[in-house]
């Protein structure tokens with residue numbers, strides 16, 4: 001990669017000699033950190049299966065030793081650092097090996113290495129669960145807590161968090177109850193795994209004739225595996241893109257109905273009884289741990305704090321977006337009425353995708369593929385870098401990487417533009433290859449924190465993406481969605497790197513899960529702004545040609561056109577999740593099918609009573625139980641935070657707003673209550689109004 005470096009900055013910082021290829025070494029960059037009492041560490045990635053096994057074993061041995069030191073210390077001379085502080089350091093150190101080996105699993109070009117990393121990751125997970133249940137450690141912490149230490153700030157917070165988390169595992173309960181709780185957690189884990197396995201393994205295929213699939217693109221019908229006979233086309237209902245392409249495009253109502261109904265029966269026979277059991281166990285567990293409901297238990301560690309607060313938030317939004325939902329439905333209904341000749345026809349669960357697609361097609365002729373010419377990857381990356389450097393007061397420079405796991409991976413250093421202080425490192429691994437992680441995500445490899453010797457270990461992160469690689473002489477060209485994804489994902493890098501939290505527990509993106517997406521969701525606004533795009537987006541064959549204002553407003557309109565239905569569906573999922581996990585009478589039977597169908601009926605569309613959407617909704621076993629509301633929660637905060645930039649003189653390029661974002665949000669992490677950070681950034685209490693305004697509701 002030939003990446004232009006910001007000019008003059010080597011002089012600005014320190015007169016460090018540049019190497020022949022113009023890039024500073026990591027050693028040079030490390031030297032810059034010394035005056036700031038901070039430490040830059042380039043991780044040493046494992047490259048062979050043996051190394052992985054050896055490093056995992058060493059990490060567990062070092063971890064065991066650290067835990068033993070905590071457990072076996074003389075209680076009389078115990079200090080905060082030798083107890084709670086030491087446990088936080090242990091967590092960070094153990095997390096380091098886990099994070100790095102987990103990362104190797106996603107990136108190595110060698111299958112044996114990936115396999116070894118997968119195996120080591122499982123081993124490390126099992127080991128860390130064992131540590132979490134060590135009673136001797138808890139006894140020491142408790143004895144120290146009984147001395148009622150005078151603590152303030154982050155230390156007080158760490159103290160409270162650690163005790164809270166032990167309590168949440170049942171450590172304050174009488175031994176017999178505690179053992180029951182531990183066993184129930186284990187049972188629950190198994191049932192959840194079974195549920196997920198059933199979701200993964202369930203299959204349903206439907207065979208149609210060409211006529212029955214009228215409207216479905218030929219490119220799909222001729223793709224491998226779909227055409228299975230002379231006039232037979234097989235649709236795998238369990239494969240989301242296959243199901244969706246039919247639901248969105250097929251003009252034959254009976255076909256759409258067959259597909260939609262089949263979807264709602266996926267995994268029903270196995271997963272409905274399982275989910276009934278899971279919900280009952282969760283409720284029971286919450287009761288034993290002293291909570292009124294599972295959603296109270298789950299939200300205690302999030303911004304929402306209680307199930308009732310999360311429910312209230314969702315119910316408010318359901319009401320709030322009613323006008324937008326109604327307006328979108330009316331448009332779809334008009335099309336359906338014209339189609340069927342029945343003015344009274346209503347949109348239902350079998351045809352909303354189809355009519356939504358028709359509305360978008362008829363109202364907004366926009367060829368999103370044609371926009372790629374404006375977004376050559378290198379320009380987008382440099383453009384985003386320039387913006388984030390400017391608004392957050394930073395400098396990025398490519399470094400000579402001591403090691404990269406694949407061709408094309410690059411290593412970058414981040415420094416504070418004002419002071420020259422090194423803030424951290426990031427790797428970029430942007431294009432797909434065999435065996436690599438196949439989504440887009442930021443990976444924390446080394447979180448920032450204060451080390452026991454008083455120096456500050458600065459973070460290292462990596463961005464794994466799968467942008468279209470350069471092909472046929474043309475550069476990599478992104479579509480608008482991919483540009484937005486880059487702005488979003490790199491935002492997570494900023495959150496991790498700019499941390500000033502002292503403790504690993506509170507560092508960077510270790511914030512409540514109903515908040516963690518908000519800063520990056522806020523940054524998605526940038527790519528819909530003409531002023532922002534004009535700083536870097538231009539036809540790669542003729543840089544004079546910028547994205548036309550009309551195209552951009554079209555893009556904004558299309559984006560908005562389906563948001564009413566999109567969010568009502570999201571809110572329905574959030575609400576059925578919360579209802580399922582709300583307070584229930586002990587021992588009362590759970591009927592998750594009826595309970596969730598009722599919510600879909602109220603908030604989204606009526607579904608037949610004998611169907612079970614819930615059986616195939618993997619989120620409720622995959623860690624999002626009583627947490628699905630978090631998507632909308634974070635989205636609403638993102639809209640709220642974006643108002644600070646919108647009101648600033650420089651808009652989304654405003655350095656004052658950017659620096660405030662850096663100070664009040666990114667640098668804080670979870671070192672103070674996130675709600676406090678948000679209000680400090682906003683300069684006022686939070687509000688849902690900007691979110692509703694974004695959706696076109698005044």
Ligand SMILES: [Zn+2]
Nearest residue numbers: 488492517520
């Ligand atoms: Zn994200």
